[in-house]
Structure formats: structure tokens, C-alpha cells
Amino acid sequence: MKLSSVELFKLICEEIVGSEKIVEYRRLFFKVFDNIFNTPPFSEIHTQICSGSKAEGLFLSGSDLDVVRTMVKFIAYKCGTTEANIDTKKAVLFINSDLASPGYTFLWIHDKNHPEWRDAWIKRTYDGHLFSSRRFKEWIKVEQKSKILELYNSCTCTMDAHDLNGPCISNTRLDQAISIVCNSWPESAMPWASRNRPYRCLTQDMINSQINRGVLLVPMGNKTESVNAHPDEWRISFALTEKDLIHSWNHVQMVCYACLKIVLKEYVKPKSRGDDVLTSYLIKTTLLWISEEIRPASWTPENLTLCFRQCINRLSYYFKYKFFPNYFIPDCNMIKCNTTEQSLTILSAMLNDIGDNVIACLLQCASLSGLVKLKLDRSISNGLTSFDLAVLPLFSSYLPEIRASPLILIKCIKHITSLTSVEIKNLYLMTLIQSAYVQGQFLPKIETLHNEVFCPDTVTTKRSNGIP
Template identity: 25%
Template sequence: MAVQTISESVYVGLCLKIGTPQHVAIRRDVIDILELLEHKVNSTAYHVTMVSGSQREGFRFKDSDYDFMVWLNDYRVLWDFSQSALYNTHSHALILCDTSESPPGFTLLWLPLEEASRRVLSSCVRINGALYISSAMYRHNTCTIVQPDSTVHGPCSSGRLEGGFEYDNAHCFVSDFWPPSASSWTDRCHSWPPPQVVDDIVRSGCHFVAIGHKLGNHADNEWRMSFSQAEQKLVYAMNHTQFLTYGLLKLFVKEFNRGKIEEEKLLCSYHMKTAVFWAIQQSTIDHWCPQNLLAGFWVCYKLLLKWVYEGACPNFFIPENNMFLNKVHGVAQRNLFTHLNGLYEKGITFLLQTPSISSYIMDVLCNPRLSVCTDEHTLISEVQLDRELFNEIYIRDAVPQNINVPKCIKYLIVVEQLIRSPLRQFQVPMLQKRTATVIQTSAFALHEMYTNTSGDNKQMYIADKKSCYMLKLAAKFGYVSDLLYIAMYFYKTFRHREALSVIEMTKVKLAQPGLMYRTPVDPERYSEAVGGRSWSYKMRHAVAYNIKLKNDICYINELTPEQQSCSLNHRDGLRIPPYILLHMLEFLCCRHVDPVRAQAALDDLQVLVHHDQGVFVHVTLTDISWEILGICQQMTGNRQAALYSYRQSLRQYPLNKINTATRHRIQDLH
């Protein structure tokens, strides 16, 4: 097979492994519109949060961390005093950079007015009589006080999210101005990135993360300049071949570091990203296209080899900042070069000897139909594209914090503004689902507001009418499974027959052969049902996902202990499979009007929990599924069956963190 054909085959393999342009566009569009929405709604919030790292760039590797940058909204970092004229000092605390004694890419942060919040002041030290924010103290305070269940990892506080995913939160400060020490970068941008991207990057300024240079004079007090936002814009500016080259380098370094202890991992993903940036800007390859993907990888690899040989990896924005200075030197440097050079001498074929990379490359090389197909539009079907979009929407659609009716109104106003503005194609369905989620949550919050106060009957009647209207409205543009929020509300307000009517309707919709839930949907049935329709229509008629119950809102009284346990363990809410919730609600409602049907619903629930093979109940949600079965069994007086179910719940993966509630239920039975 010709070299060119092999390169094209690698391109196809990477599209299938990392994503086609449509996959990547979906991932970026969804995060971008959500972040824009949240920033507009919470423009006066104490903190600002930004998704960063590989998730933001468009990668979805199974073991990827979730990276976030968090900064105080009312603080701004300046490079000189003249910039202070642009701020109202009553609403912003100003910090001044002092780079006089710091290595390139690092700075001290000076508080000239010595006025700040308690958290910032508690992180300050005196240097030559002036007050500076210590990076080490700030990192410790944000890690141990703000996030007590996290640990320090570099400049970040690290921990685990729901589903077992690891996160890195970088608590930082922001500057609206581009660093003077990075001014040479703009002069280099003749061929790449485009001028509009350069302007956007410079206008966006930079951040400062809480870690100093190990060889600097003030290692515990310095802050590192972070160009994470600029890097995200540069990755967005790549064409898909460049993006896949970057992805291939990430896969390479992950494999290269496999089995090494942390101290031995001298190369990291950030070095790979830097190599790609330099290779693209230096125009080493005339045309980055599928036929040249391996050539592009080889250029980046040789650049990396050169840096290791010289012991100098220049930061893309501030080349004087040698990112190898701390680690890559002496014996470690020589050993690293020997290893990399040994791979270099094997030629590009060494990639085929790398297990995690060769597996999917060989799949394509052995499949002639895929090998010649570099048109990414033919690599992904309508069903696959829809699944990627709806999965991404589900993952990102968290219930907003501290939601209430006024905040709901604010969300709706911002959504209306955004819908009238130019939006990318995948952003509309994300806005649609987030709006449904906000309305659903607000409907229950409104009900609780009047239930927990001494309002008169007329006020409660009006609030109830509004809540019902909001839930029915949300169901018109949410998932099929969102009908269960209406059923929960009717059960909560003792309208059991109305709840059962909604449950019956939901049963019919969830039983559709073309429904997209967890299992691979039948492409023909799905296409027959909704093929060619808008994503809005598909979402409402052919898509179901797990139900999310926010901890600070009571949806079903019987699940209150589980929500409390979930909250105590720093989870934001319960995740319940729709089929489990449907049978539970049917059982609860029928107990009051039809005992025979109640027993049938319990039997259906028991069969589902005992015998489902991950089709309707994902393995990570078996904890809550066994718990719900136990609750229903206990309500019928079947103590032995309930005890067995609760014990089974404790043996499952603790996604929902309901162990405390389960143990209390077991104690109550004894």
C-alpha cells in the first residue's frame, strides 16, 4: 500500500477514534453555548467558571480529566497603573503584576491598596513591606476550604465528579490585557492563526494560575501566566487534519508514559500541543490534509526530539519560558533522548507497534471500504450524529444551582436574546434542552415556595396552575422521558389518576422501537420514525435519558433520604433510569387506587432490576435501582425482600452516593 494511502487510512482511523469534524463541532458548540448562557445569567456572580483542557478542545478520551478554570469575578490583574482608569474601584479590586524578579512566564501579584476579601487576604504575604498574594497559600485555601474533598495537583485542586471522572479546578485570577512579555507572539503570526483569531486572543487577555517556578526566587509566591483560553482558540483554528495530528500526539505520549511513575513522566500532553502550534505556525508542511497526516506527525515528533536534545522546550507565547527547565536535564534528559531517538530510527512504522494506536489503524488498513474513504461525511450516519449530539447535551445539561422563579425568568430572557443572535447549528438543541430543564426545576421550586410558606389557598392555587403549565410546556421541547416530571408533580400533589394517565402515555412513547436511549437504536426504525426531521422534533419524539433530581428540591417524598445522603457526599443530585422511575411512580400511585395494578408494577420493577443486562439500567445506576426496589418492597411489608435489595444496593458502584440512606433503611428494618 502506498504511503499516501496509509496516511489516509490513519486519518480515517483517527476520525473513528477521536471524532469526525461533525463530532468535534458538536462537542465545542454545546460547551460554548452553555458557557455563554451561564456567564450572561450569572454576570454578577462571585465566581466565573470556564471549561478548559481537552474536553473544551473537542476530545472525548475515556480517561480524560475535566478541567475547569475558576476566578473571582470582582478582581482584575493589571500590567501597569494606567490600566486602572478603565475600572470602577468600588466594584473591582485591582492587582498589579510585578515581574521584576520572576523568570519569563511568571509574576508576583501585588495588592497595592491592601483591600481584598478574606480569602485573598488570608493568602497574602509581605515582601519588602508590600502585600503580595502567595500562590501556595491561595492554592491551599481554595483546595482545603472551597473544595474540602479535593487534593492539590500542580496548580489545581483535583477530585472526582459523578460517574468517576476526575476533575482539575484551577483557581486563578484574570487579566483583561495581553501580557507585554508575550507581545512578540503577535508579531510572529503572519501565516497562522488568522488575523481575526489573533485579535480575539489578544482582546481576551490571560489568566494566572497558582504555581511558581521551582527555580525562581519566589517559588511559593509566584504565579504562572496561563494561556489556556488562547490555546483553546488556537485549537479551534486548526483544520481537522491538524486537530487529529494533535490527537495522535496525545495518544502517543499517553502510551509513552504508560507504566511510569509520576516523576518519570517527563513529557506531557502540553508539550505535544506546543509542538503542533510551532509546526503549524512555521509552515513546515504546505498543506495539512489527510494525505499528509503522518508527515505532520513526523514533523512534530522531530521538533520534540530536537527540544529534548537541546533541553529546551519554548513556550508558544513566551519562547523565553523553557518548559523543560525543571525536569528535562542531566541523566533523565539523556535517557529520554535515547528512548525517543530509538523510536525515530524505526521510522513512522513505530506507531503500528503501539498497541492503543495500532488497533484502530489496522482495522482501517484491513477494511478497503474505509481505507479509501477520507470524506468524513460518509464516516458518520444520521443516527450516529444524533446520538453524539444528544449524549453531549445530556452530559452537559446540569440543573442550574440555586434556581428559583426570578432566576428562571432571567434564564428565559437570556435564551430569547441568544436565539435571536447568530447561533451555530448544534447550539440550538442544547439551548432547547437547557430551557426545558430550567423550567422543570423552577416548577417544583415554585410549588415548594408556596408549600413551605403560609400563603393563602388562592396563592397556592395560582402557583399550582403555573407549575403545571411550566411542566407541560417543558415537555413540549424536552426529551420523551421528561414527561415523568409531570407524573412526579401530579403524584406529589396527590393527583394519582392524572399521574397514571401521564405514566401510560410515557409507557407508550418509551416502548417505541425507534427510541434512542442507551442501547444501540435500530437505524431503520429510527430513520423511519424521525429521519430527516429537525433535532428539536427528534428530541421530543424519539430520545430518552436518565432523570436528574436536584438535591435541594423534593420531587418524591419517598426519596428524600437518598437525596440527603447524595447531598452529604457532595453530589448535586440523583440519577435514575426512566424505566425504573416509571415503575416506581406507577406503584406509588396505584397503591391508593388499584392494589392489583400496584403489585403488577412492583413485579415489573423487580424483573427489570434483577434481570436487566445494562439495556434499560446502566451498570452505574444499579445502586439507585436496587434502592427504589427495596423502598417499594418495604412499603408492601415484604421486609426480607427489601433487606436483600438494600444490601444489593450497597454492593453496586456508588454513583449516586446513597450509601448513608441505604444503611439507615437497613437499620430501620432491623
Template identity: 30%
Template sequence: MNHIARLSEVMYVGLCRRVGSPTEVRIRREVNDTMEVVSQPVYIMKRLDRMKSGSKREGFRLITSDSDWMLWPPDHKVICDISQINLYRIPQHTVMLMECDDLPPGFTRLSLLSQSNNAETVSSCVVMNDSTYISSTIFRENYLRFLNTYGISTAVLHGPCSTYSILQDVDADNAFCFKSDHWPTSAIPWIQRCRERRWPNQTVVSEILSGGFHIVPIGSTPENKLEWRISFSQAEQKLVYSMNHCQFLCYGLFKVFLKDVINCQPNTSILCSYFIKTIVFWVIQKNTSLSWTPENLLTCFWESFKLLIYMVHTGECPNFFIPQNNMFRVKVTGSVQILLFNQLYDLYSKGISCLLLSEKIRPYLSIAILYKTLRVQTDENNF
């Protein structure tokens, strides 16, 4: 067994202790899924459906893991085509039509086709060209006030979410949004790509398609107050569930490395764990020859890290479901992009030893390096 394989195996064992063993991760997910079903009917007087999202839902229990929730009025239905309106009953359902023409990929407007009894939705309406649209900006502000009425006065807007602290260094992110039971037209090519690359498998693809997607209140730029972002949070959770444990630990290792090393410098802390997750998805699907096993863990991490460097260099991070949506379009540009690339390239130049810069990762690699040294010394003495 070569040195990298030995280091990988030791890292795998160490990450199982820090991130979780296969059994621990499975139990966390089952508990989350059960709690969501049990608590659903009673949440805020049945006014909203909700879904836990983020790293805790995925099975992580890292110190900095936030509590992320998506919440939406259950009688509000988003359709992708006008013909789908026949699937719903009016006035029991409030129907909204997606309009994606002349908008950046991954974003939409919501045209209100029927009346709503939801106060936050009604007061978010804006009339334009004889049509009624729901303003994402007003919608966010309305639900921020909604939280205030329930005693959460510290909540502030952060992207599409209302964020407030629940513990030291741990925030709760509530994304008030809408849900669609369909699949967006712009993401249909993703289905064929999965069939060609054979990841995820057809069972997971079917589950994702039947689960639909969400529309969260944030535009491509702050001034676009009628734009909403298409969110695949539920689909991404199913993708993470479908990972084998080596893939999951590689994702966890990348998250820790991002927090401890890449984002430790204020001038370059522009990457988020969502970018990291997207990169791991692309590596799994594109590099079909890569072996996701414990002895290959560091090789898999290195492939993911190299893809990150390439994306920063080109300034393009394609969304996994809608590749035309470049998620670096606003954040990773100009001087910030140059600084980040130089930082990542410096780390790349150190080789896999750059992982030693993380206080959380260093102990596991140090043990493996010490083991290797002692083994070499023993072999030399025996010789």
C-alpha cells in the same frame, strides 16, 4: 498515490471515528460554549466567573479526557502597567499589578493596589518591602478549603489546581486564578511572529488579544511562594479552534501516542499533553511548506514527533507565547532527560511503524497495511 499517503488517508478516516468528524467536533465546541454562557450567572452564587479548558473544551472526547475549569473572582483585575489602573473603578474593582522583574520568563508577582472583599484573596496577602503581595501558595490552599466547604472533601492540590475524581480514571481540575483583560508585555513579540508566519490569521490574533490571559497560582519552583504563572489557556483554545481538521487530528493522534506508548513506562512518563499541544503549534507556525491534508497526516505527525525528540535532546521546549520560558527547565533534565531521549530515539528508529505499538492506533494502520498487501497481490495476479 504512495504508500504513506494511503496509510495517512486510512488513519484520517479512523481518527475521525475515534476523535471525531469535523461536524462532531464543531457541535461539541458549540455545546460547550453555549453551556458556559448559560451556567455562568449561577455558578456558586455568582461569586466566581469560570471557563472550561482542557481537551474537552478543545473538542476531544477521549476516555481519559479530564474536566478542566478555570475560576476567578470577576471584580479582581490584573494590570500589566500602572497606567491601566485608570480603566477600573475603585472600590468596585480590586486591582493587582504584575511585577515580572528578576523573575523567570512566564512568571510574575501580584502586587495588590486596592482593597479586596474576597476572603480567599485577603487571607493570601503577604507584606514585603512595604508592598502587599498575594501568595500563590496560600491562595491555592485557601481555595482547596473553599471546595471542602462545598462538600468536595476529596480534593487535593495538583500543580496550580485543586483536583478530585468525578468518574473512574477521570478527574476534575479546578484552577482558581485571576484574569487580565490586557496582553502581557513579555508576549508582545508573539503578535509580530504571527504576522510574519501568517498563522494564526489576523482575525484569530485579534480575538486572542481581546480575550486577555489568566494568572494561575504556581511558581517556577515550589519555594517561590509569591510567584504566579502566566497562563494562555484561553488563547490556546482559540488556536485549537482555528486548526483545520487534519491539524486537529494530528494533535489527537499525538495525544493518543503519548498516552499509549511514550508514557507507558513509569521512569519516562514525564511528558504531558500540554507539551504536545505546544509542539504542534510550533510545527504549524514554523513549517509553512507542510501540507495539512488527509493524505499527508502521517508526515505531519512525523514532523511533530521529530521536533519532540529535538526538544528533549536539547532540554528546551519554548512556550508558544513566551519562548524565553523553557517549559522543560525543571522536568526534563539530567538522567530523566537521557532516559526519555533514548526511549524516543528507539521509537524513531522503528519509523512510522512505531504507531503500531498503540492498541488504539494499531487497528487503523493494520487495515491500511492489509489493503496494501491485497492490492499488490491482485496486481501481481493480473500481471
């Protein structure tokens, strides 16, 4: 079967990615999802940031949801920040990357007597006190496992039981990483802000806003120079900026992103014999690099296969020369040290083959051969809007089973889409989602919400007659 680039674009939009509106509504769903968990009681210890491909707007078969949880009682600043500019109500840390691996940092404790600190986390040195990533992970895994699991299992009641895996609290559909907010953009990433971008794909306002928001710090040491991660380093995460940059992509870039992820999961991995060299994050990084190098006007359906091939060729190049530069800190090589030369050679050759036979390789993937398609309840699928098509599968994945007439839910969602105020839409949808967490009371709450928002006169009459 032969397809043109435009035909491939249409096929992927229809079967996998959806329309531009559907992608937009998926992003809205996770924005609301974050807002819910960033209010008490959920936000008393952590705040939530949905990241990864789902929060970026894709809904690919078999992918889990990435969630970064920030510890609200901790905050990091760059070294030299004055006392007047730090929040001493929180446990304060200072970042110092001078002796750390590229892309990583050490966290120095400002006041070890702050009540949030635990002796088990702290490593004492001649220069001061370090917040050790390894000790923190060990404490989570051993001392606080039952407490943390109880907290997360109660807050995310739509998921299966969680387990701890390194710095993450995970299950089959959810991967949660714990992090600390750093309000300062790291010095090692400053060249990202000023480097030459021939097509000006990022405005100066976009760049400035990202620098001002800072980064996240994740308890994971560098593994590219040693089999064992450095015990005291913290990885600098640009997850917030990455999500914003991807949200600025056009729809062809999103389709190209989906194609790359599908090829990784359904073509490369089955042929890689267990080697986990090429990851989703490396794919994202490659597309971020390529998006700076291709003229924005070139991202069209007619050029989809050409842009896809350029990404594949770049991946092959990185693996051939055994250096994969981080998008924000190019000195950081993201290929793990224990990756064998044979694995890199095989992967590079496989990617070259994909680049030479783009459409043929894509059509060998189950998602594009028709084996995996978006499935909705046939009784309610007729006449669904883009909003419905985007949100309903997410409801089924991240909320409890809804024990109510689907027609009531559809009616409410359609009313949401008819509103003109974005704020009201968000508020109403957020309340709708919150109500779903109380399964037994779902239907009465939905009906009450519907009547109060859209039939206020009826509600007033009922209440005046003593009807609840």
C-alpha cells in the same frame, strides 16, 4: 499491518476523533456547558471556562475535563494603568514581571483595604503588598476546604466528590484550576504578536483579538529553576488563546493532535517508568510551533504521517537539548529542574524510534488496535447524526444519568439540529442540559420543552382547558 497516511487518517477519524462535524458539535457542547455555569447562582463567585482537549473537540479515552474558574470579584491590570481605567468595585491587582521568572508574574495589591482581601493571602514588602500564590493556596486548602468542596460538589452534581490538589479542585474526571483575569497582554509575550510567520497562519485580526482579551493568572510559581515553586509568583496562562488557535486548525491538524496524545498516553508513558517528563501541554505547545512552520495547505490526509513525524522529531530535539520553549514566551523553559539527564536522554531516544516507525508505533496503542472504541447504547445507535454521535457521549460523561426514554432525548436533539438559527439551537440545548440536572423531573421537562417549541398550538389548547 501496513497503512498509508490516508488510510491512517480514515481509521483515526472513524474510531477516535470523528468527523469534522462531530468535533464542531463537541466544541458547541462545552460552549453551552460554560454558558450554563456562567449564570447565577453558579457565577456569583466564579465563572467557568472549559479548556483542554475535550473543549478543543477531542474525546479521548481516559482523559479528564480541564476547567478554569475565574474569580469574578478580582481583576488584574498592567502596571501604570490609570485610576480612571480600573474597576475599583473589584479587588484590583497590578502585574509586574520584571523580577519574576519567564512566563510568571507578581501581583501587587492596589488597595489592601478592599473587602475581598484576606490578611492570610497578603505578603507585606518594602515596595507594597503582594498577593502570594502560596498563601492563597494554603488558605484554600486549610481554611476554606469544606466550603469550597460543598460549593463545587453541589454545582457539578454530575461528578464524583472533589478534592483539593494544590491550586486545583479535582476528581477523576474533572480538573479545575482557580484563576484571575488580567485584561492586559503581558509585555513578555508581546513578541508573539509581531514575530515572523512565513505562512501567515494567523491573521492580524486573530492576533489583535487575543491581545485585547488578555490572559489568566494561576496560583502556581515557577518550578523549572528550583524543586520548590516560587512562593509569590503566579503563572501566566494563555488557555483562552490556545483554545481559539486550536479551534482554527483544520481536521488533519486535529487528527495529528489526537495521534500525539494517544502516543503519549499509550506508548510513551508505559515505557517511561513513572517519569512524567512529556506532558499533554508540551504536545500542544509543539503542535502550535509546528503549525507556524508548515504551509497550511500541507496539512492534508496524504501528509498526516509526515506532519506527525515532524512533531515527534521536534519533541525529541527539545528534550535532547534540555530546553522546551513556551509558545508565547520562548524564554520560558518548560522542562522541570528536577528532571534527570538520563530521563531526557531516554525520552529523546524513544521519540526518535517513534519518528522512524510512525505507523507501527501508533498501531501498538490500544486505541488503534481496536481495544478502545466509542460505545453507545445499541438500542439508539442506529441512524444517529454527527450531532448525536458527538453529544450523547458527553451527556453520559458530564450530566446525571438520564431517567427517561432515550427516544425522547434523541427526538429533541434531532429537532435541535433541524433549526437554522444558531442562537435558538444554543438556547434550546442549554435548556435541555439544565433540565437534566433535576433528574426526577427530566422527562416532564423535556416533553414540555418539546411541545412548547415545536407544538405551540397543542400547548395553548391544553392550557385553555385547564390542563397543565
